[in-house]
Amino acid sequence: MSPIVRLDNVEHHDLRLIAGPAGGADDRVNLALVVPAEFAEVQREYPILFRQAEDGGFQAFALLGLETDENLFLDETGWRARYVPAIQARGPFSIGLRDTGDDEPDSMVMVDTGHPRISRDDGEPLFLSHGGNAPVLERVLQALRTLHAGIAASDAMFAAFHAAGLLAPVNIEIQLDDGARHALTGFFSVSQEACARLDAATLADLNRSGFLALAFYVIHSTANMRRLIDMKTRRHAS
Template identity: 25%
Template sequence: MIPLNNKQHANLKVQKSNDVSRFKDQNVIPVTVQDFIPLSTEFPIVFVKNAETGQFISVALMGLRAGVNLYCQETKWSCPVAPNSFNNAPFSLVKSSTDSDEIIVCIDEESQFISTDNGEALFDEQGQQTEFLKQKSQALLKVAESTEQTQDIVNLFAQKKLLISKQLNVKLENEQEPFLLSGIYLIDEKALNSLSAKEFEELRTKGLLPLIYAHLASLHQITRLTIKQNEFEAK
C-alpha cells in the first residue's frame, strides 16, 4: 500500500469487481459493529486478540481451519450479507504519522483490480479527483470511522472483563477426535449478568446490548460452519 498521488497514479484505473477470492486464505475477517446484526444470521461473530498489541478485534468466522475461508474459495460471493470492508479494495486509509490525526488514501499497486486500460479513472486530465474516487474516499472514511467506533466498544467490553477465552469442540467427519477451535473470545454471559445495575444501564444507554445479543445469537452459526467445513473437505 502506498499513498495515492495524482502524478504517479494519473493513468491508473480501477475495475469494479466482486471477486472475493482474495480472502480465500483468511478464515477470520475483521468486522465492525455495524456488521454484527446483519452478519449474525450467517456467521459466528467472535473476538480474537492481536498478538502484537494485545487488543481484541471483532471478526466474522468464515472457516474452522486457519488459512481456509469457506465462503471465498470462488470469485463470486454467494451470501445475502457481506462485511462492509469487502468493498474497500484496492484502497485503504492510513494515518500520515503516529502523532497525527490526518489520514491519507493509499492504493495497493499490485492489486488485480487496477490497470491503465480498463476501469474507472481516479484523476481527470487536470489531476483532480474524479467523482468515482471522491465516492470511494467517502466510503473509506465511513469504514474508518466505524472501525474506530468498533475498537472503542470492544475495548469497553475488555475493560469490563466481559470477554472470556473459549475453546470449542466441533465434530469434523474426517477427524477421529473432536476438532478444537481455540484462540477465540466470547462475551461471558455470567460476567454480563453479574454487572452492577449501573454498569448494565451504561451498556443499554450506549446501545450496546443489541450488539452483545447479536454476537451471542451468532454462535449458533458454528453448526452451519461445521456442515460447510465437512462439505468442503469431502470434495
C-alpha cells in the same frame, strides 16, 4: 518504488477494479477483522470472535473458515454472502495519514497499483468519464470510512465489556461427519451467563452507550457456527 500511492482522479482516471478474488490471496483467510459498526450485519452471516493481542488489547473477527487460509464463503465467482466485512470489501485500497502539523493528520485514500484486481483494461472504472467517483469507488470509500471510524469505537467497546466482566475465553472443538476434527483456540467471546448477571446500573450504562446491543450481536452470531460446519461438510463431500 512502492506500488501503494495516493489515489488521484487525474493520474488514475483510467484505473479499474476487477470484481471477485481475481486469483489473489487477500480473501483466502479464515478470519476477517470487523469493527462495531458492522456487527449488526456481520452477526447475520458469520460467528464473531475476539482475539487478544500481545499488548493486551482485543480485536473482533468474523470467522470465515475452520482452517488457516480457508474462506468457506468464497468460490471462483467471488463472495457468497449477503455482507462482506469492510476489511475485505475495501480491496486494494487503504487509508493513509499525512502529518500537517495539526493535532489531527489528514487522511488519504491509497491504492495498491500493483494489486491483481487493479487494471486499466478490465473491471469497473473507479471514476466517471465526466468526473466524480464511480459507484464501485463509492462502495470502497464506505468500507474505508467504516474501518477508519471503527478502530476507536472498538477500543471503547472492549473497555466497556471488560469493565462489565463480559469477556470470556472460548475453545471450539468440531468433529465433522467424516471424522475430521477442528480445534479453534485462543479466542474470546461475550459470556451469555455474565450478561444475565449484570446489575441494573451496568445494564443501563451499556445500553446508553450502545454496547449492550453489540454484546447481544456477538452472542447471537454464535448460531452461525452450525452454518459454517454445514458449509465445511459440503465442501468435504464435493
